[in-house]
Amino acid sequence: MEDWTEERSRIIAAQAAAAERAAAKETAQAQALVDEFVVEARRRGVEPEPLLAPGRRPGARRYRTGLTGWYLSRDDRVAVDTDGRYYVLRAQGGLRERLLGAAVEPTDPPLVVGRGARDGESIDLTRLLRRRLDGTD
Incomplete structure (x- = not known):
C-alpha cells in the first residue's frame, strides 16, 4: 500500500511541475506579445493615457491608479x-480609494484573455492587442 501512495505522490508532483512549466511558457509568450505591443504603440504614436480602475458594478465610478498606459478591453x-x-483593473470602491486612488497590482498576461468566462467573453491576446493598435475596438 505504501508503494502505491508514494507512486501516486510522485505522479501528482510530476503533473504539478508540468503544469507549472506550461504556465511559465504561456506567460513568457504572452509577455513577449505585450512588450511588442508597447513598442508598436509608441512607434505608431498611440498615446498612453491615465488608467482608471472601474468599480465592481457596471457603470460604477472609476478610480485613479497612478498608472499610465493603454486600455485593451472594451470595458476598460x-x-x-x-x-x-x-493589469486587470478593478476597485472595491471604498472611501480610501476615493481619496487616495486604487492600488492595483500587475498580473501575468494570459494568451487568452477571459479564459473560462462565458461564451464570447474570451479573446486571444494577439487579437486584442492588434485590435487596440488598429483602433478597431
Whole structure:
C-alpha cells in the first residue's frame, strides 16, 4: 500500500511541475506579445493615457491608479502600462480609494484573455492587442 501512495505522490508532483512549466511558457509568450505591443504603440504614436480602475458594478465610478498606459478591453478592465505590465483593473470602491486612488497590482498576461468566462467573453491576446493598435475596438 505504501508503494502505491508514494507512486501516486510522485505522479501528482510530476503533473504539478508540468503544469507549472506550461504556465511559465504561456506567460513568457504572452509577455513577449505585450512588450511588442508597447513598442508598436509608441512607434505608431498611440498615446498612453491615465488608467482608471472601474468599480465592481457596471457603470460604477472609476478610480485613479497612478498608472499610465493603454486600455485593451472594451470595458476598460484590461490594460497595459507604459512599462509593459499587464493589469486587470478593478476597485472595491471604498472611501480610501476615493481619496487616495486604487492600488492595483500587475498580473501575468494570459494568451487568452477571459479564459473560462462565458461564451464570447474570451479573446486571444494577439487579437486584442492588434485590435487596440488598429483602433478597431
